[in-house]
Amino acid sequence: MNKLSLFLILFISINSFAQQTPFEKSGKKETTTYEESISFYESLAKAYPLQTKLFTYGSTDFGKPLHLLVLSKNKIFDPVSLRKSDKRILLINNGIHPGEPEGIDASMLFARDLMKNHKLPDNVVICIIPVYNIDGSHNRSGTSRASQNGPIAYGFRGNSKNYDLNRDFIKTDSKNSQAFQQIFNTWQPEIFVDTHTSNGADYQYTMTLIPTQKDKLNPILSGYLTKTLVPDLYSKMKNVGYELIPYVNSINETPDAGITGYIESPRYSTGYAALHNSIGFMPETHMLKDFDKRVESTYKLLNTYVDVIVRDAKIIGENKRKADEFVASQKDFPLDWKLNRSVYDSIEFKGYVAKYKPSEVSGTDRLYYDRKDPYTKKIKYWDKFEPSLTVTKPIAYVIPKAWDKVIALLKLNNVKMQQLATDVKLDLNMYYIGEMRTGTRPYEGHYQHSGVNLTTVKQAVQFYAGDYVVYVNQANNRYIVETLEPQAIDSFFNWNFFDSILGQKEGYSSYVFEDTAADLLTKNPELKQKLEAEKLKNPDLAKSGRMQLDFVYKNSDYFEKTYMRYPIGRLQQETKLNLK
Template sequence: METISAPVKTDWQTPYEKGNGNQTVTYADCIAWYQKLDKEYAQIKIREYGKTDVGKPLHLVVFSPEKVFDPDKIRKHNKRILFIQNGIHPGEPEGIDASMMLLRDLLQKPEWKQQLQNLVIIVVPVYNVDGMLNRNSGTRANQDGPESYGFRGNARNLDLNRDYIKTESGNAKAFQEIFQEWQPDIFVETHTSNGADYQYVMTLIATQKDKLQPVLGQYLEAEMLPHLYAEMEKAGFPMIPYVNSKEETPESGIVDFLESPRYSTGYAALFNTIGFMPETHMLKPYKQRVESTYKLLEIYIKLVNRDADKIGKLRAQAWAETLKQKNFPLNWKPNEQKSVQIPFKGYEAGYKKSEVSGADRLYYDRTKPFTRNITYFNTYEPNVTVSRPEAYIIPQAWPEVIERLKRNGIAVQQLKNDRVLPVDSYYITGFESFPRPFEGHYLHYNVKLRTEKQNWQFFEGDYVVFTDQQHVRYVIETLEPQASDSFFAWNFFDAILGRKEYFSPYIFEDTAAELLQKNPELKAALEKGKTENPELKNNPQAQLEFIYQRSEHYENTHMRYPIVRVENAAELRQFLK
C-alpha cells in the first residue's frame, strides 16, 4: 500500500482525541472529518446512499489500499470485504470515535502496510444519522459517559436494529443497497451493552454458529472466535460472550444471543456473511470502551487479511451448499442439554433494601470480584423446518414484498398471461400476537398452518420467484409465514386475517337447514361437534357459523396466505415474460 504523508499543517486528531476522554464527536464534525480524509488520501472515498428518515444521506467510507473502488473488481482481485458499521444506536458511540482514529492510522502508520494487502474496508460512520442529531445527556441513564450522545430511536422513533427485514426506514433501505452492492465477507456492528455488572470492558455477540452454513460455523467456532478472544486478552481487554443471563445474574449461566434476521448480524447470516456485534460494558469509563473497540477492530482487520483466501473459499463452499440445501430451518430453540463451562470474571451479587420501595433490590459489590466457571449455553437447534419449493408465486397486489425482494438481490420474473395454475396454498390456522406494539407492529408468532392443493387464478404481471438462486435463504425466511421474522410475522398480510362477507342469521337459517338435509356428512360433523363442545351445543349462532364455514358460501380467501408454493415448476417457466 502506498502511504501518502499528510502535510504537517493538517491536524489529524479527532474531536474525541482533543477532548477529555469522555466526549464523542458530533455528526457534522464526523462527516466533515471523513470528507477531509477523502480529499487528502487517494485510498479513501466517501459515498452517499439514499436518504435516512431525517433527510440526510447515509455515508459509506471506503478504504481501498490499492485505490480500487468498484466492488466487482475488488471481488475479482480476490480481496475480502470487511464491513464496519457504527452508530445504529448513537448513544453507543464508541465505534464512531474508534473508526475515525483507526482509518487515519491505517493510512498514516507504515507498520500497517503489510496487514492490508488482502482486504478492502468499508465503514458506515453513522448509521442512525437521525438519532445522532438528537443529542442529549440523559437518555442513557445507566451508562458511564460520554458527556453527551445521540438517541436510540431514529426520526420515526424506530430502533433500527429491529428493521432489517421489515425495512420501514430510509436508513435500512440505504443499508440494504450498500450490503447487496458490496456483499461483505465479514460484518461488524459496534454497540454498548446493558445488563449485569462484571469486570469485562468488552463482550461479543457473534453470529450464532448453528445458524450458519456448517463450513462457516465451524470456522467461526474453531478459528475466528478463539483468535479474537486470545488477541483481546493479550491486548489487555479480556473478553467474554455477551452476558445474556439465563436468570437474573450471570452465575445462573449465559445463553448465546440468538440474532434473528430482524437484527443486523441475523440479516447478514442470510447471505453467508459472518457477523459480529461487539458490546462494550456500559459501566466502564468511555475512554476504556473506545480503546477496547479500537483494539478489537484492529484484530478483525489483521485476521481477515491473514485468512482472506480461506474466508473466500469457505464462503464459496457455503454458497454451493446453500444452493443444494433441501430443508431450511425457520425458528430455533436453545439445546439446554449441550453447554460448556467458561471462566467468568464477575462481582458478587447480593440483595439489600431499596431506599425507594423498601423491597429487596439487586446490587453488585465491586469490592468482591471473583473468577469462577459458569455455564455457557451456546447450541441451538431448529424447531420449525420447511422443505424448499421450486418456486413461489406472489400476486402483484403485494408490491411492498416485491420491492424488498428486489432490493435484496432476489431475481423475480412475471407471468405473461392470465392463467390458472395448480399450487400449494397455506391457510393460517392459528397464531399469537404481542399485546402491545413492538416497533410499530403487533408481531405474530407461533404460527400454525394447513396446506391445501388448489387451482389459483393468476394474472399477467404476477411475480414468480424461483428458489434456485444464491439468496434463497432470504426468500424462504421472509416468505414462509412460520419464520420468526417473516413478512407475515411483521403484519404485511394482516388483511387476510379478517373476513369480508357475513350472513344474516334469520335468512341463513333456511339455507343452513337445506345444507344439512343435502349433506349428511355435514350434519354428522355438527352433531359430533355439539356432543364434544357444550359451547357449540348451547349456542345457535355458533352452530350457524359452523355450517356457514363448511359451505360454498364461506369465502376461501379468509386466512389464506397470499403467497403460494410450487413444488414442481418445470412447466411454469414457459408462462413467463
C-alpha cells in the same frame, strides 16, 4: 498528473497526518457528532483520493443519506470488480444506537491510522458506515443512558420515528433500513461488525462479544467461526490488553449461576447478515468502564479483525462461496430455535462479588457489585441451540404483484424474481392461518404475531400476468424462506404485512341463507353428514341454529376462499410456466 497537482495532494496528505478527531481534542471525554464525523471523513477522502472514497446511499428518516467510507488499496471502488479480483470486504456499522458511540470514534481513528501509517491491506476492502442512526445522533443529551459512564453527551436509541433500528432489518419501517440494505447487498461483505455498548451486570472485562450464533449460521461458516476466527480474536485481544468474554446474558440476576449464548433472529443486524451467509459480530463494550477505554478496545478490535481477515482472506472467500452453493441446494430450513439446557461448557469468568445492602431510596435490600472484591472462577455457559421449527422449501413461491412491499424488499436483497407473462391458474399448496398469538401491546410499531398454526390445502389458484415467481434455488434462500414462511419468527406475516387477509369481507343475511342452506343440505349429502358429525363433536353447535347455519355457509362455495388464506402460494412440483 502535473507537478502542481501532485504537490497539492502531498501537501493535503501531510497535513492530514496530524488531524485529530473530536474525541481526541476533547481529552477523550466526548464523542463525535454526525456533522463532525462526515466532515472528518470528507477531509480524509480528500487527503487520500486514490484509495479512499466517501459514498452516499438512499436516505434516512432524518432526511439525510447514509454515508459509506470505502478504503481500497488497489484503487478499485466497484464492488463487482472487487469480488472478481478476490478481495474480501469488511463492513463496519456504527451508531445504530447513538447512545452507544464507541464505534463512531474508534472507526475514525482506525481509518485515519490505516491511511496515515500506510497499513491499508492489499486483499481486504474496508467499508465504514460513520453513523447509521443519524436521527438519534442529533437527539443528544447526557442522561438518556442512565447507567452509562460517559461520554459527556451522546445520541438517543430511537430514530426520528422512534424506532429501534436494531429491530428493523426485516420489517424495514425506516428509510435507514432501506439504505442499509442497499449498502449491504451492494457490497456483500464476508465479515460484518456492528458496534455497541452493553447493559447488565458489572464484571472486569471492558468488552464482550456476540458472534453470529454458531448453530444457526451456515455449518461451513460456523466451523471457521468457532475453530479459528473467534479463538484468534480472543487470543489477540488478550495480547493487546483487552481480554474478551461472551456477552454476559445471565440466567439469573447475576452471572454467577452461568450465562447463555444470544440467539439473534433476523430482525437484528447480525441475524440479518446470517441470512446472506455473512459472519456477523456485535462487540459490546461495558457501560461502566471509562469511555476512553471503551473506544480504545473497539479500535484494537477493529485492527484485530483486519489482521485475521488479511491472513485468512482466501479461506474466508472460499467458505462464503461454498456456503452460498450449499444454501442454494439446501432443502430444509430451520425457522426457530431453542436453547438446549442439558449441554453447557465451563468458562473462566472474571467478575466482581455480588452483594446486597439496604437501599437509600426504599430501605429494602439492593444489589451492587463490589469492585474491591474481584474474583476469577468457572461458570456455566449454555450455547447450544437446536431447531424448534423446520420447513421444507417448495420449488418456488408465487406472489401476487399487489404485495408490493414484499416484492420491493426481496428485490432489495438481491433475490432473483421472474414475472408471469400471462394469466394462469396454478395448482399450489396454500396456507390457511389457524390459531396464533398476537401481542396485546405494540412492539416497534407492530402488534406482532407468533405461534402461528397452519393448514395446508392444495388449490387451483388464479394468478395474473405480472405476478412474481421466486425459485428457491438461490444463495439468498434463507432470506426467501425466513421472510415468506408465515410461521418463521421474523416472517413478513408475523410483522403484520398480511393482516388484511385476517378479516372476512363478505357475509350473509340469515333469513335469506336459511333457504339456501336447506337446499345445499338436500343436494349435498356429504355436507349433511359433515354437519351431523360436527354436531356430535360440538354440543354448543348442536344447540345453536345460528352456529349450524354458519357451519353450512363456511363449508359451501359461498364462503370466500381468501379468508385467512396466506396469499403466497408454494409450487411443489416442476411446472412449465410462461415467464417474461
